[in-house]
Amino acid sequence: MTTQIDSVATLSSVSRIFKGKTGTVHALDNVSFDLKAGKTLALVGESGSGKTTAARVLLGLDQPTSGSIDVLGRNLGSLKYEELRLLRREIQVVQQDPFSQLNRRHSVERIISSPLIAFNIGDKQSRRNQVIELLKAVGLEEEHLNRRPHELSGGQCQRVAIARALAVDPKIVVLDEAVSALDVSVRAQVLNLLRDIQASRGLTYLFITHDLGVAHYMADEIAVMFRGRIVERGNRDDVFKESRHHYTVGLLSSVPLATPPTEKRVDKVVQSLPSPEVDDACNYRSRCAVGLGREDCKSLPIQITQGSSTHSWLCHSPVVRS
Ligand SMILES: Nc1ncnc2c1ncn2[C@@H]1O[C@H](COP(=O)(O)OP(=O)(O)OP(=O)(O)O)[C@@H](O)[C@H]1O
Numbered sequence: 001m002t003t004q005i006d007s008v009a010t011l012s013s014v015s016r017i018f019k020g021k022t023g024t025v026h027a028l029d030n031v032s033f034d035l036k037a038g039k040t041l042a043l044v045g046e047s048g049s050g051k052t053t054a055a056r057v058l059l060g061l062d063q064p065t066s067g068s069i070d071v072l073g074r075n076l077g078s079l080k081y082e083e084l085r086l087l088r089r090e091i092q093v094v095q096q097d098p099f100s101q102l103n104r105r106h107s108v109e110r111i112i113s114s115p116l117i118a119f120n121i122g123d124k125q126s127r128r129n130q131v132i133e134l135l136k137a138v139g140l141e142e143e144h145l146n147r148r149p150h151e152l153s154g155g156q157c158q159r160v161a162i163a164r165a166l167a168v169d170p171k172i173v174v175l176d177e178a179v180s181a182l183d184v185s186v187r188a189q190v191l192n193l194l195r196d197i198q199a200s201r202g203l204t205y206l207f208i209t210h211d212l213g214v215a216h217y218m219a220d221e222i223a224v225m226f227r228g229r230i231v232e233r234g235n236r237d238d239v240f241k242e243s244r245h246h247y248t249v250g251l252l253s254s255v256p257l258a259t260p261p262t263e264k265r266v267d268k269v270v271q272s273l274p275s276p277e278v279d280d281a282c283n284y285r286s287r288c289a290v291g292l293g294r295e296d297c298k299s300l301p302i303q304i305t306q307g308s309s310t311h312s313w314l315c316h317s318p319v320v321r322s
Pocket residue numbers: 018019020025026027045046047048049050051052053054210272274
């Protein structure tokens with residue numbers, strides 16, 4: 001018997017186009033994915049591929065040009081300002097830079113209690129008790145309450161940011177390169193902490209990373225982005241062991257997979273240049289050894305191939321697997 005896992009958030013055919021003096025950027029081009037309750041979806045891809053834009057539209061911090069977003073059964077496009085504000089209690093974010101995301105003038109207590117104050121939860125004493133509990137949950141102590149961010153290490157700051165995200169007891173946490181700035185041993189500790197917290201609180205993660213080793217360690221499902229499109233999506237083993245898109249295969253070819261990741265890797269930080277003439281054909285064709293010479297890759301509209309109930313890709317001539 002298969003168990004149906006509920007989706008807690010869905011992006012359906014979402015596009016986001018930025019128009020500026022330097023041209024038009026298709027940051028998201030017909031992107032669809034869902035987050036399953038209690039699971040982790042890792043969004044991977046090179047710099048500029050649209051990962052943060054996807055997170056921002058999901059968080060309601062940016063409006064899509066087209067498409068729809070549902071979070072916990074609510075359509076973001078139909079929500080009024082106050083309804084969206086209240087929904088933010090259920091979906092929190094932790095960002096990359098441990099220092100810049102925390103107000104350096106504020107104490108740890110004030111930083112972690114700020115969402116409780118914003119949502120009018122508890123009184124001063126109960127908030128203090130809750131902050132102490134949260135500090136313990138992220139491996140810090142009561143003695144850290146009065147410290148300022150500059151009196152903490154990068155890993156401790158990131159723990160404070162995680163505690164702040166957990167304060168209002170959200171159902172979904174978006175982690176946008178949340179461990180990328182940490183050194184390797186601290187990164188492994190924070191990843192393990194995130195996994196423990198997920199298990200104990202039943203949280204759903206959207207986990208954005210350049211680092212495929214980290215994605216392998218954390219994810220149940222993986223979506224690979226290239227220039228605004230999801231080019232391959234599947235369960236972790238579908239994508240890592242049975243990759244069908246040539247871009248995924250290229251990304252994976254240089255990645256040593258450790259569990260948990262313990263050694264420093266060279267992250268792929270290649271700027272994904274937005275294509276000026278976005279068309280319906282494959283947008284990877286000019287970088288693809290297979291697609292470069294093929295007429296159908298240049299001219300045929302690209303469509304999702306659903307290889308199995310969990311695994312799909314966007315390629316006319318996918319890698320052949322036996
Ligand atoms: N506010 C904006 N105005 C104009 N262009 C934008 C804006 N935000 C993002 N972009 C462009 O959209 C594309 C996707 O950006 P995004 O930040 O989503 O990429 P990313 O995958 O998160 O990259 P990184 O790994 O470097 O964080 C890029 O070309 C970026 O320059």
